[in-house]
Amino acid sequence: METADWNEEESYLSIVTAGSPEELKARRTVCQQVLLEQLNVIPVQEWMYRVNVMHDQLARTAVRICEAQMKEAGYGLPPCAYSFIVFGSAGRQEATLWSDQDNGLIVEEALEGERKRYFEAFGSMLSDVLEAIGYEKCEGRVMCSEPLWRKSLADWKRQLADWMEQLEWEPVRYLIIASDMRHVAGSEALSAQWRKALHTGFTDNSKLTMAVLRNTVRHKATLNLLGQVLTERFGDNAGGFDVKYGLYIPLVNIVRHLSLLHGIETSSTLKRLDELAKLEQYQHLEEIRRACLTALRMRVNTPFTVTDGLIVSSDYYAENDLKNKQLRAELRESLLLIRRLHKALQRQLRSAERRQL
CATH class of the missing domain: 1.20.120 (Four Helix Bundle (Hemerythrin (Met), subunit A))
Structure with a gap:
């Protein structure tokens, strides 16, 4: 990655093989430099695509590192399936090189007992890992560390339905944020069910x-x-x-x-x-x-x-x-x-x- 030529396999492999937040941040910086050299050299659509593929790879690697850190901290493996999702410009695949966090979690089963304990810690730790690799925390608190954006699939469906019924400025604003949701890591099936619930409500x-x-x-x-x-x-x-x-x-x-x-x-x-x-x-x-x-x-x-x-x-x-x-x-x-x-x-x-x- 010493030239401005885009070698996808090499660029992404350097990210996904990182073993710690520090290593991941260093590889992000190298990848960013390559992208900056390509800015205004290739069409903006292609450049945005490359930037957002980088962001996705960084997020997936952060999720993997976070799972390993949770295990080392004594929490064990995830107690059930979950999906890491993004909103905002990341959800639209239009994130810049300086975009902050806009994300959430969909958990397969009810957040009770061990699952509640695990995903509370996981959401907080993942947000911290993302911050450590260069994603500032969202001022509006749209992050997986926040209970509003970290729910079981059943609770998410109820939340979406509530926002759709209230029709006031704030719940509609949340729905607008939600409508840019995109799956990044974990169970794609959970994200698909979440998306179906959202769009069915608009029909x-x-x-x-x-x-x-x-x-x-x-x-x-x-x-x-x-x-x-x-x-x-x-x-x-x-x-x-x-x-x-x-x-x-x-x-x-x-x-x-x-x-x-x-x-x-x-x-x-x-x-x-x-x-x-x-x-x-x-x-x-x-x-x-x-x-x-x-x-x-x-x-x-x-x-x-x-x-x-x-x-x-x-x-x-x-x-x-x-x-x-x-x-x-x-x-x-x-x-x-x-x-x-x-x-x-x-x-x-x-x-x-x-x-x-």
């Missing part, structure tokens, strides 16, 4: 899809009345633009809403667009795809720093970077599209709400 459920739509159309303004890009006015990022929440997340939200509406189960934004295109019901899908690629390209090129071999970014483009005319034109075009789409979805929401009166 012919107009109140639920309307609640998701209500969350989807709320976002901070990114253009002024003249169609000019709005930048941060205050703070450390004054003059800069928030690529993640100003551009990337609004597109993710729009595509996710349409996908849930049509029972599309894949979690990747670009793959969701492929499935939506097959329906032949929507205009502007090609424009949305171009905007998504712009968002991904801008996001992975935001300024970053390297600390102890790990990459950190604020997800902001600095004021000077925004002076690039081509970049600013692409950004403005994407934001104008988002504004048009949001206005259309807001009209749709108002119409649906009137029908329910």
Whole structure:
């Protein structure tokens, strides 16, 4: 891995054979350097694929190391099957090199007695191992160390059903997070049953899809009345633009809403667009795809720093970077599209709400 050539077998083998968090972190740093050399050399879709395969291999190896550490600590082997799942950008296979933790556990049997003791310790230890290899803990606490995101399959089904019945902002937000779930390690059958429970709840459920739509159309303004890009006015990022929440997340939200509406189960934004295109019901899908690629390209090129071999970014483009005319034109075009789409979805929401009166 001394050149920028991508040798999948060699790159991934170096990760999966690591025997400790320290070793795994060191191999992550080497692999990241290879990927950084390839940034803007290969198409952004291919680059994102390679980055996310690396993340998956790191997570699977972390799970294996954690199981070994649990055994050494006297907990023994896992008392039943379980699945390690990811959400957020990792769930969508769109994680950057600096993405934090967004994950959970599905346990086959009820979390009682020995199983409760084991998986409480396992979830906490796994989150610590992931932090040790460079994944910051999630500020929103969407992690397998938290009881809300670590449940038996039966409890998960009840939790999903409860969120679907409440239809308030917070439970719907949790459902939106859940809908990006992707299996990474452990029992694929458990993940498949979890996914089926989620999507069955959306079938012919107009109140639920309307609640998701209500969350989807709320976002901070990114253009002024003249169609000019709005930048941060205050703070450390004054003059800069928030690529993640100003551009990337609004597109993710729009595509996710349409996908849930049509029972599309894949979690990747670009793959969701492929499935939506097959329906032949929507205009502007090609424009949305171009905007998504712009968002991904801008996001992975935001300024970053390297600390102890790990990459950190604020997800902001600095004021000077925004002076690039081509970049600013692409950004403005994407934001104008988002504004048009949001206005259309807001009209749709108002119409649906009137029908329910």
